[in-house]
Amino acid sequence: MQxxxxxxxxxxxxxxxxxAKASNAxxxxxxxxxxxxxxxxxxxxxxxxACMSFSPYTSVRLIQLKPIFKFTISTx
Amino acid sequence: xxxxxxxxxxxxxxxxxxxxxxTQGIATELDLGSLKIAHDTDKRAGAYGVxxxxxxxxxxxxxxSTIGMTEELHNAxxxxxxxxxxxxxxxxxxxxxxxxxxxxxIVLRGSIGSIPFGSYTxxxxxEFEFTMMVNFIDRLWGxxxxxxxxxxxxxxxxxxxxxxxxxxxxxx
Numbered sequence: 734m735q736x737x738x739x740x741x742x743x744x745x746x747x748x749x750x751x752x753a754k755a756s757n758a759x760x761x762x763x764x765x766x767x768x769x770x771x772x773x774x775x776x777x778x779x780x781x782x783a784c785m786s787f788s789p790y791t792s793v794r795l796i797q798l799k800p801i802f803k804f805t806i807s808t809x
Numbered sequence: 810x811x812x813x814x815x816x817x818x819x820x821x822x823x824x825x826x827x828x829x830x831x832t833q834g835i836a837t838e839l840d841l842g843s844l845k846i847a848h849d850t851d852k853r854a855g856a857y858g859v860x861x862x863x864x865x866x867x868x869x870x871x872x873x874s875t876i877g878m879t880e881e882l883h884n885a886x887x888x889x890x891x892x893x894x895x896x897x898x899x900x901x902x903x904x905x906x907x908x909x910x911x912x913x914x915i916v917l918r919g920s921i922g923s924i925p926f927g928s929y930t931x932x933x934x935x936e937f938e939f940t941m942m943v944n945f946i947d948r949l950w951g952x953x954x955x956x957x958x959x960x961x962x963x964x965x966x967x968x969x970x971x972x973x974x975x976x977x978x979x980x981x
Contacts, residue, residue: 738912739821739899746897746916746947747827753918753945754892756961763961763981 736776744781745769752787761787813911818900820873824885825892835877837936839898841915844869844946844957866959869943871896871917876934878927886939889921896941902951911951918945 748767755761765787773782820839821829848861873896875882885894900913922940929935946957956965962976970976 742899742914742916743821743823743829743897746895747823747829749916749947750823750827750893750895750918 736774736779736781738771738776741769741771741774741781741783744783748783748785752785755787759790761789764788813902813904815900815902815913817903818898818913820896820898822882822885823895823897825888825894827895828885829897830879830881830885832875832879832882835875835879835882836873837876838872838874840872841898841917842870842872842943866957869919869946870922871919871941871943873939873941875937878925878935878937886921886924889941893918893920893944894941912949913951914947914949916945916947917941917943919943 745767752761752765752767756763756765765785767783767785770782770784774780818839819831819833820836821831823829845867847864847867849864850859850861852859888894895916895918898913898915898917900915902911902913903909904911919942922942923938925937925939927935927937944959946955948955952967954965954967956963962970962972962979962981964971
């Protein structure tokens with residue numbers, strides 16, 4: 734898919750969905766956000782940057798999210 | 810003075826794992842419905858006549874019509890049975906007098922309400938209509954942003970949650 738503002742917003746939607754799912758499952762607190770960073774992205778290079786903020790209830794070390802792509806985050 | 814016109818739009822369905830599926834070429838109608846707020850209209854002593862008191866928002870249903878079905882859209886709709894799916898609408902509001910355009914983005918998340926099997930007429934395009942019950946709204950109209958998240962007591966207007974005091978009092 735070509736990179737543009739809309740695909741950046743789709744990335745934000747996808748990450749937000751993943752965080753909502755994690756929150757509904759009780760994995761993270763309900764104060765979370767996913768934001769597409771347009772100024773830090775580069776459409777020509779196909780680079781999209783998004784910022785996610787969330788906090789877990791317990792001191793979990795790894796959380797796996799499955800949005801458009803799969804990746805693993807360490808909270809330490 | 811001229812109101813903005815919205816003629817160009819498209820939408821993408823994201824399945825229960827966040828994988829996007831575009832619907833260009835097959836979408837014909839999209840009715841995003843409305844968020845209806847019921848009112849308590851009982852008469853009360855101390856007021857001359859009914860004072861309508863707003864209650865909490867009712868359910869919201871989105872209806873989508875397409876003239877075709879793709880494998881990806883079919884998969885995405887079916888995935889809505891085991892998790893919420895999302896619909897991202899992107900549109901342009903244009904002012905024909907000034908030639909300026911404003912971006913509109915609406916994200917709706919919820920569970921699938923009906924799965925279409927199609928209405929077929931000989932020598933005509935088949936029609937498919939699916940519905941979705943909405944549990945989350947994020948609408949960006951130019952720079953004005955509204956977020957509605959009933960699970961988390963959120964009614965954000967430009968970043969300010971108008972339910973913050975209620976949420977804090979409840980301790981959720």
